Structure formats: C-alpha cells, structure tokens
C-alpha cells in the first residue's frame with residue numbers, strides 16, 4: 001500500500017504546488033490522476049520516488065517511509081517503485097532484451113551487466129513478461145527499430161523486471177497514436193489486476209482515463225478535489241477540475257456525460 005500524507009511541495013520560495021495532499025493507493029487498481037496543466041500531477045508522481053524532493057509530509061510504501069531515507073537507502077528503495085515514461089527512455093542502440101535487463105541494474109553485478117551475462121532467472125522472467133505484452137519476438141531487435149507502442153511495452157517490461165511494489169506512469173500514452181494509446185492503457189489496467197500491482201498514471205486524456213481506470217483522482221492547484229470511480233466523473237466535476245480550461249485543452253475528446 002502507498003500512503004501519502006500531508007504532502008507539500010514548494011519549488012524555491014514560490015507558492016506550494018502540492019498542498020498537504022493525502023492519497024492512499026492499494027493493490028490491483030489503476031488510478032489515473034487528471035487535472036489541468038500546472039495542477040501538480042507530475043510533481044506528485046515525482047515526489048513519490050523523490051525525483052522531486054518533497055518539502056514536507058510523508059510517503060509510506062508498505063511500511064517504508066521514503067521521505068527520510070538517506071541517498072544510499074533511497075537508491076535501494078527506489079527499485080521497489082517502477083516508472084514508465086512518456087518518451088519511453090530506452091537506449092536506442094541496445095536490443096530489447098538489453099533494455100529490459102537494464103531494469104535489473106543494481107541487482108546484478110556490473111560485470112554481469114556489461115558482458116550481458118544475465119542470470120538465468122532474469123532471462124526467464126524477461127521472456128515471461130515480454131510474452132505477456134507481445135514483444136518476445138523482438139528480443140534481439142534494436143530498440144530504435146520498434147514502433148512507439150512497442151517501445152512503450154519495452155518500457156513497461158523494464159519497469160516490471162524490478163518486481164516493483166507499485167508502478168508510476170508519467171503520461172505513458174502522450175506520445176502514441178489514439179489506438180496504440182488505448183492498447184497501452186488496457187495493458188496497464190490488466191497488469192495492475194494480474195500482478196496485484198497498484199498503478200498510478202498521470203494522464204491528460206480524460207476519455208481514456210475514464211475508460212481504463214478503476215479510480216480517478218482530479219487535482220486542481222495542488223489539491224485533490226475529486227477522488228472516485230470513473231462513472232462519478234460527470235460534467236459538474238469536470239467543470240470544477242478544469243475550471244477555465246477549454247474542452248479541447250482538456251483532451252476531452254467527445255463528450256463527458
């Protein structure tokens with residue numbers, strides 16, 4: 001379980017962009033965080049693994065308080081949090097298998113990694129995950145030979161290779177075409193349920209968020225102002241979350257009832 005309590009983030013001397021925010025996320029659910037640009041969605045996600053340092057508050061993952069870990073402890077603890085990125089963050093000149101195995105860096109020796117002598121169990125696990133997401137036949141392809149959707153699947157498998165306790169995805173579909181984007185959302189939702197893994201996604205596309213999430217969290221000015229089932233997100237709630245933002249900028253393709 002991830003339990004965030006009274007989380008506040010202030011960049012420099014400006015106003016806080018997260019304001020004493022509370023959020024608890026448990027296993028096997030996909031939670032989408034929505035909100036207009038600048039609401040604090042990315043900051044929230046990045047405070048969880050301390051890519052951004054929280055100003056105050058608590059981030060507790062299954063009993064480990066992340067905000068007080070020292071550098072060395074944090075390096076180890078971060079392995080428990082998988083991260084998927086909008087721009088995939090793959091190493092283009094490496095193969096799919098090599099990219100996937102980079103999720104195990106820190107677990108295996110540098111020598112084993114450099115000489116590509118991956119432990120047998122890691123290879124088995126990689127194939128199992130690659131089969132699951134449909135990229136096993138690309139194991140020996142260079143990452144830059146793949147389509148965007150395939151690259152994001154590599155990114156997902158790399159994150160899962162860490163055997164994470166939670167998966168964070170920062171706009172994982174923003175670089176993808178609509179059909180591929182839906183496939184990735186559907187995959188993330190299914191993986192959350194199959195692996196009993198909480199998944200938190202920062203997403204702009206409200207239609208997709210509603211379709212594929214178990215729970216929607218709506219942010220405005222650093223606070224959570226909506227936290228409920230997707231079906232409960234109707235026009236009045238949308239208007240509150242996106243007050244002053246035109247429908248097109250909400251990435252609200254089509255109607256929200």
Ligand SMILES: Nc1ncnc2c1ncn2[C@@H]1O[C@H](COP(=O)(O)OP(=O)(O)OP(=O)(O)O)[C@@H](O)[C@H]1O
Pocket residue numbers: 011017035036037038039040041042043044
């Ligand atoms: N490194 C930084 N230094 C100063 N201010 C920052 C920094 N990163 C973000 N901010 C500010 O914090 C606020 C929240 O930004 P954040 O990126 O978390 O919002 P967001 O909801 O993810 O927006 P978007 O959807 O556009 O990515 C914004 O006002 C932004 O300008």
